Amino acid sequence: xxxxxxxxxxxxxxxxxxxxxxxxxxxxxxxxxxxxxxxxxxxxxxxxxxxxxxxxxxxxxxxxxxxxxxxxxxxxxxxxxxxxxxxxxxxxxxxxxxxxxxxxxxxxxxxxxxxxxxxxxxxxxxxxxxxxxxxxxxxxxxxxxxxxxxxxxxxxxxxxxxxxxxxxxxxxxxxxxxxxxxxxxxxxxxxxxxxxxxxxxxxxxxxxxxxxxxxxxxxxxxxxxxxxxxxxxxxxxxxxxxxxxxxxxxxxxxxxxxxxxxxxxxxxxxxxxxxxxxxxxxxxxxxxxxxxxxxxxxxxxxxxxxxxxxxxxxxxxxxxxxxxxxxxxxxxxxxxxxxxxxxxxxxxxxxxxxxxxxxxxxxxxxxxxxxxxxxxxxxxxxxxxxxxxxxxxxxxxxxxxxxxxxxxxxxxxxxxxxxxxxxxxxxxxxxxxxxxxxxxxxxxxxxxxxxxxxxxxxxxxxxxxxxxxxxxxxxxxxxxxxxxxxxxxxxxxxxxxxxxxxxxxxxxxxxxxxxxxxxxxxxxxxxxxxxxxxxxxxxxxxxxxxxxxxxxxxxxxxxxxxxxxxxxxxxxxxxxxxxxxxxxxxxxxxxxxxxxxxxxxxxxxxxxxxxxxxxxxxxxxxxxxxxxxxxxxxxxxxxxxxxxxxxxxxxxxxxxxxxxxxxxxxxxxxxxxxxxxxxxxxxxxxxxxxxxxxxxxxxxxxxxxxxxxxxxxxxxxxxxxxxxxxxxxxxxxxxxxxxxxxxxxxxxxxxxxxxxxxxxxxxxxxxxxxxxxxxxxxxxxxxxxxxxxxxxxxxxxxxxxxxxxxxxxxxxxxxxxxxxxxxxxxxxxxxxxxxxxxxxxxxxxxxxxxxxxxxxxxxxxxxxxxxxxxxxxxxxxxxxxxxxxxxxxxxxxxxxxxxxxxxxxxxxxxxxxx
Numbered sequence: 077x078x079x080x081x082x083x084x085x086x087x088x089x090x091x092x093x094x095x096x097x098x099x100x101x102x103x104x105x106x107x108x109x110x111x112x113x114x115x116x117x118x119x120x121x122x123x124x125x126x127x128x129x130x131x132x133x134x135x136x137x138x139x140x141x142x143x144x145x146x147x148x149x150x151x152x153x154x155x156x157x158x159x160x161x162x163x164x165x166x167x168x169x170x171x172x173x174x175x176x177x178x179x180x181x182x183x184x185x186x187x188x189x190x191x192x193x194x195x196x197x198x199x200x201x202x203x204x205x206x207x208x209x210x211x212x213x214x215x216x217x218x219x220x221x222x223x224x225x226x227x228x229x230x231x232x233x234x235x236x237x238x239x240x241x242x243x244x245x246x247x248x249x250x251x252x253x254x255x256x257x258x259x260x261x262x263x264x265x266x267x268x269x270x271x272x273x274x275x276x277x278x279x280x281x282x283x284x285x286x287x288x289x290x291x292x293x294x295x296x297x298x299x300x301x302x303x304x305x306x307x308x309x310x311x312x313x314x315x316x317x318x319x320x321x322x323x324x325x326x327x328x329x330x331x332x333x334x335x336x337x338x339x340x341x342x343x344x345x346x347x348x349x350x351x352x353x354x355x356x357x358x359x360x361x362x363x364x365x366x367x368x369x370x371x372x373x374x375x376x377x378x379x380x381x382x383x384x385x386x387x388x389x390x391x392x393x394x395x396x397x398x399x400x401x402x403x404x405x406x407x408x409x410x411x412x413x414x415x416x417x418x419x420x421x422x423x424x425x426x427x428x429x430x431x432x433x434x435x436x437x438x439x440x441x442x443x444x445x446x447x448x449x450x451x452x453x454x455x456x457x458x459x460x461x462x463x464x465x466x467x468x469x470x471x472x473x474x475x476x477x478x479x480x481x482x483x484x485x486x487x488x489x490x491x492x493x494x495x496x497x498x499x500x501x502x503x504x505x506x507x508x509x510x511x512x513x514x515x516x517x518x519x520x521x522x523x524x525x526x527x528x529x530x531x532x533x534x535x536x537x538x539x540x541x542x543x544x545x546x547x548x549x550x551x552x553x554x555x556x557x558x559x560x561x562x563x564x565x566x567x568x569x570x571x572x573x574x575x576x577x578x579x580x581x582x583x584x585x586x587x588x589x590x591x592x593x594x595x596x597x598x599x600x601x602x603x604x605x606x607x608x609x610x611x612x613x614x615x616x617x618x619x620x621x622x623x624x625x626x627x628x629x630x631x632x633x634x635x636x637x638x639x640x641x642x643x644x645x646x647x648x649x650x651x652x653x654x655x656x657x658x659x660x661x662x663x664x665x666x667x668x669x670x671x672x673x674x675x676x677x678x679x680x681x682x683x684x685x686x687x688x689x690x691x692x693x694x695x696x697x698x699x700x701x702x703x704x705x706x707x708x709x710x711x712x713x714x715x716x717x718x719x720x721x722x723x724x725x726x727x728x729x730x731x732x733x734x735x736x737x738x739x740x741x742x743x744x745x746x747x748x749x750x751x752x753x754x755x756x757x758x759x760x761x762x763x764x765x766x767x768x769x770x771x772x773x774x775x776x777x778x779x780x781x782x783x784x785x786x787x788x789x790x791x792x793x794x795x796x797x798x799x800x801x802x803x804x805x806x807x808x809x810x811x812x813x814x815x816x817x818x819x820x821x822x823x824x825x826x827x828x829x830x831x832x833x834x835x836x837x838x839x840x841x842x843x844x845x846x847x848x849x850x851x852x853x854x855x856x857x858x859x860x861x862x863x864x865x866x867x868x869x870x871x872x873x874x875x876x877x878x879x880x881x882x883x884x885x886x887x888x889x890x891x892x893x894x895x896x897x898x899x900x901x902x903x904x905x906x907x908x909x910x911x912x913x914x915x916x917x918x919x920x921x922x923x924x925x926x927x928x929x930x931x932x933x934x935x936x937x938x939x940x941x942x943x944x945x946x947x948x949x950x951x952x953x954x955x956x957x958x959x960x961x962x963x964x965x966x967x968x969x970x971x972x973x974x975x976x977x978x979x980x981x982x983x984x985x986x987x988x989x990x
Contacts, residue, residue, distance in 0.1 A: 092137070117256075252282035312381060313336055393883050418506070422544070429542065433543040448499075453466065469523050491747055491748050651728055656777050660723075710819075818873055840874070
């Protein structure tokens with residue numbers, strides 16, 4: 077049987093203003109049970125086009141006829157559905173959100189050249205739908221708020237992105253919805269994603285790069301079909317292991333990410349080892365795809381990478397993140413053997429041809445919990461009143477040589493990974509914690525930038541030195557801040573106090589360098605970072621903001637500015653000599669994202685000219701204007717989100733965020749592979765050795781740069797994921813507690829609210845915001861109540877109650893409260909909208925074949941209550957009977973909620989998550 081026409085659905089719902097459930101609609105229109113999933117897709121398609129509204133659960137109704145909203149001139153967003161069951165709300169919440177930092181450019185990014193951690197934003201996702209159907213009912217095009225719904229108008233606007241015409245080919249990433257359809261996005265067509273019906277995806281899976289052909293256009297935008305798969309995504313998938321009840325031979329994995337096609341069938345025999353599918357039913361596992369589907373009706377095949385144990389525990393969820401990120405905690409035996417072969421002291425042969433720098437004190441200055449020490453500094457005043465600085469960096473490249481197991485493993489790892497309670501080093505500990513670490517009072521190899529500057533901080537001369545050194549002290553930011561009288565909080569350190577006068581000279585130079593950098597337009601973001609507090613058993617107990625002590629910040633900036641100076645000196649050195657290397661590149665901001673920031677600035681009365689954003693100096697001045705505003709943190713995040721990701725490239729293209737013409741990473745070779753490659757180039761230049769400029773050598777450097785960028789993103793995602801996991805773990809014992817925080821992000825599924833203490837972000841889903849649909853404005857800066865006009869904007873304070881914690885999603889869920897503590901959201905169950913409760917599903921008793929007869933819709937009485945209660949009681953009796961047959965006690969129904977029809981029912985398969 078074919079699905080009913082859209083007109084038939086709309087005509088039916090005109091008779092029932094309060095709406096009908098999926099099963100009621102199917103019964104009325106004669107849709108058999110086997111076609112109800114397709115019917116659900118048709119209903120969501122109508123929601124997508126604004127012709128229906130989702131009400132609650134699987135209940136649909138016609139959009140209410142509303143008077144013009146005085147708050148918003150344009151019509152309601154068709155994608156807004158209460159309670160969060162409609163389009164654009166199915167994606168996993170954490171990926172739907174844009175994170176406040178970007179990899180390689182953040183407070184912990186290129187502005188701090190000693191680390192390259194950060195956060196990134198995932199592409200926006202959408203809900204499940206169905207085949208594109210001709211628009212029979214819509215007589216006039218209505219402008220929608222979403223990019224793919226924008227109706228063409230005569231003549232393109234200035235600066236408009238190109239649109240696709242029928243027959244055009246396009247390549248981009250496919251984002252698959254949990255219900256099967258997808259969207260393909262490409263950077264050059266960012267405002268016009270291509271809708272791909274489920275049957276047109278072919279064998280494409282979520283995250284693949286695909287070629288699509290445009291086959292038409294409707295109110296949802298361009299529609300297409302996948303014609304080829306250009307590149308498969310990395311397919312390590314986490315999921316729940318399932319086994320057939322009849323034996324252990326048949327096994328499969330249900331993916332945790334509902335966007336991934338599943339189940340994933342495990343091949344091979346039931347045996348231990350990498351080729352088997354051993355493990356218990358219900359275990360959390362990670363599987364790698366061994367065979368991708370070739371058409372929409374095929375499932376992928378795979379084999380187990382690891383069986384981790386029962387889901388939902390801290391250790392298991394942490395291990396899952398590491399395996400998904402392909403993070404290896406242990407090094408290979410060969411790499412460890414090579415590292416240990418150098419011994420515990422520098423081999424005498426490595427001193428040949430090096431300059432002795434042991435007469436320079438060169439202390440290291442790091443956080444108290446630093447796991448390695450790869451830089452040391454010293455600054456003296458010159459006779460002319462200027463400065464002479466030594467920036468000494470551990471010489472890792474003399475141990476990690478091309479062609480060795482050490483080098484291959486370091487290239488694959490790309491960087492060290494820093495978890496809240498431990499580090500996973502790029503190099504074996506024999507090097508990272510000993511032979512390459514600049515420990516006090518021991519001789520270590522180094523590459524040193526000796527730089528002379530005048531009184532204004534301008535570089536007058538410099539030279540790069542292959543040397544060896546002996547650090548005089550291991551100082552911390554706290555001890556330096558105390559010695560410089562910047563803070564009275566940290567305890568005194570005798571060694572820091574002994575170096576006080578010389579540290580003052582270094583601090584003086586750092587302030588001059590910082591002033592010059594900011595005046596040329598370098599961006600200076602100030603965003604707080606979380607610090608996880610652990611008990612003696614290494615169990616997270618609290619989350620605080622990292623120290624905001626101004627004195628500690630200035631001590632940190634002392635090292636930051638000298639590291640930036642060293643990186644720029646070496647970048648200039650390589651550029652002047654046209655030497656191949658790996659550069660750190662940061663391109664201009666995304667104009668579309670800046671437009672969103674401009675809209676908020678306009679709303680707040682903050683001057684903002686989009687043309688000026690092409691100049692980093694203008695953006696820097698804008699950041700300064702933000703500091704005095706109550707919404708400063710949100711504005712900072714919006715600006716940071718508009719930044720492009722910094723990447724490693726074989727060619728110098730400048731660094732926008734640092735307002736630098738040439739920049740690279742030189743100062744952290746213990747934990748970043750690009751620094752090792754740069755050190756090798758410096759060695760060749762200093763020794764006047766021949767530089768390999770062949771195409772093969774350039775290709776090797778380009779390959780290393782690409783791998784380093786990928787490794788950095790993987791490490792960043794794992795670090796952020798583990799931190800979010802620990803933050804969620806801290807909140808699992810705080811259910812029911814009330815907090816007040818600021819709205820930091822508005823996403824399709826709701827809003828994120830940042831709490832101060834504990835320093836945690838919580839997600840308030842759409843159904844937990846209030847007793848009405850909330851619609852996003854065009855710029856995504858506000859949510860507006862469809863009936864009341866209640867506005868929720870970025871930066872607004874919101875009182876919330878913690879109601880759920882998901883360790884598997886690393887997310888804390890809350891519901892909105894009024895100022896008086898009254899629950900405003902409906903999702904918590906304390907308040908239920910006063911509407912008729914329809915039948916939830918056709919009942920099928922255990923052990924009895926279904927005859928395909930669904931429960932009939934109760935006849936409508938004047939107020940719809942009597943029959944609804946009778947229907948609910950009928951369902952409750954059948955469920956109780958099923959539970960009794962299964963030998964399970966009946967769970968008491970919660971007040972104000974419908975009795976569940978899931979327990980004790982025989983079903984043909986799990987219902988997809990919405």
